[in-house]
Amino acid sequence: MKGFYYICDFLNTAVQIWFVLQLADGLFEAKVTGKRLYIGQAAVIGAVALVKCGNDILCEVLFSNNMLLLMAFLMAVCSKMLYENRWFYGFCLNIWGFTILTLVDFFLQTFIYQMLEEQGMPKDMLLSFGIERGCYLLIFALLLLPTGVKANSWLAKWRETIFQYRRQGLILLLPMVLFMIYFQNIYLLFDSGLLLSHWKLFIQGSILLCVLFGIYIIKRRTDEEAKMQQLKIEMLESNYLVLRQVYDEKERLLHDMKNHMYIFRDILERDATVEALEYVGEIIGELRESGNLIWTKHKMMNLILNRKFQEARKADIPVHCECDDMSGLKLTTMELCALIANLLDNAIEANERCPKGVERRLDVECRRRENMLIVTIENSITEKAAARGVRILERTEKDKREHGYGMRSIRKVVNAYGGDIDTSMKGEIFRIRVSLAAFEDTFEV
Numbered sequence: 001m002k003g004f005y006y007i008c009d010f011l012n013t014a015v016q017i018w019f020v021l022q023l024a025d026g027l028f029e030a031k032v033t034g035k036r037l038y039i040g041q042a043a044v045i046g047a048v049a050l051v052k053c054g055n056d057i058l059c060e061v062l063f064s065n066n067m068l069l070l071m072a073f074l075m076a077v078c079s080k081m082l083y084e085n086r087w088f089y090g091f092c093l094n095i096w097g098f099t100i101l102t103l104v105d106f107f108l109q110t111f112i113y114q115m116l117e118e119q120g121m122p123k124d125m126l127l128s129f130g131i132e133r134g135c136y137l138l139i140f141a142l143l144l145l146p147t148g149v150k151a152n153s154w155l156a157k158w159r160e161t162i163f164q165y166r167r168q169g170l171i172l173l174l175p176m177v178l179f180m181i182y183f184q185n186i187y188l189l190f191d192s193g194l195l196l197s198h199w200k201l202f203i204q205g206s207i208l209l210c211v212l213f214g215i216y217i218i219k220r221r222t223d224e225e226a227k228m229q230q231l232k233i234e235m236l237e238s239n240y241l242v243l244r245q246v247y248d249e250k251e252r253l254l255h256d257m258k259n260h261m262y263i264f265r266d267i268l269e270r271d272a273t274v275e276a277l278e279y280v281g282e283i284i285g286e287l288r289e290s291g292n293l294i295w296t297k298h299k300m301m302n303l304i305l306n307r308k309f310q311e312a313r314k315a316d317i318p319v320h321c322e323c324d325d326m327s328g329l330k331l332t333t334m335e336l337c338a339l340i341a342n343l344l345d346n347a348i349e350a351n352e353r354c355p356k357g358v359e360r361r362l363d364v365e366c367r368r369r370e371n372m373l374i375v376t377i378e379n380s381i382t383e384k385a386a387a388r389g390v391r392i393l394e395r396t397e398k399d400k401r402e403h404g405y406g407m408r409s410i411r412k413v414v415n416a417y418g419g420d421i422d423t424s425m426k427g428e429i430f431r432i433r434v435s436l437a438a439f440e441d442t443f444e445v
Contacts, residue, residue, distance in 0.1 A: 100176075326366065
């Protein structure tokens, strides 16, 4: 009987570990793919399950909090080798996963415990190392398999949103663990009726918390949309001021053109060719400075580019930009800001970190190839950043509050339109190329 139980216990533990790995797979980027990922997952499942079942056999316990912590620790170490994630977040995710599974397990046991008690059957049937508990663990494991697949796809879909609220999740982890410890009273043959009434309070409180959290998310999104509208207004105002400045400068140049022509004629009469060329160069330079607006035939793209290029020039970063016709771009205002503004913010920040003596640079290309938008940005980076490689882009501002949001927003837009991100390094020049199907109709340049 115990042999059958321990086999079922091993299978149940293996499925629970697989379930938690599915959560990690949905939230984090895999370091390896294909067979290597599956082999790694299988190794983790086998090793951790053997450790847990070995402890169960030696100590003859149905559940151990210390074992749960050890499993979460081992899983965090192993998942760090399989996925791109910080160890702390991996550990907390494992605690979350095992805690939720344990709470579900305790609830089912309490419910069955109550039914057995009402039928006059032995109420400790599931609280011993017997065939009945073994069958229960096996059924529980079978039910977890489709649930794990669904959880993986759901987390992958809402990954960006979940990461935005990870701090709230960490705060909720402590009360969840405390509830789990309380409901362990099931193993002490605690009064099942009292436990069920407490379960009702727990479930009602959880539903209320979900409703409040939903309201909070709606409010936050409303605030974000309001900020985006404010940004749009600021961009429009900024663009208007730049236009006024350009028109004033051109009006001044036209007003002075008469005098320029007289001076130019006098220089030519003296056969001072070199002086004449220098004078023409000065005039051309003024005209070029006054005509520095970018026009793409897309109002929002114009606003974003000109706003960010203003910021770059204020930081003494030379800007070179080439853009195709962007009319027909199907990105929303928020998506366009998330993509273009974040790319340019990263490039400007990288330039600003360059020490004196390093030539700053910001080269931007926005090309249209049939239905594809291809954005290429090259910028200078520090020598230290160049030594760290192309993944420096994902690791800037590591300890700041908004770390990672920029790159995650870029990836979210690119993935939504079936696109791709390519990065490369040449010396102290960082290059990022983003391509995505962002146009409705085909168009050839």
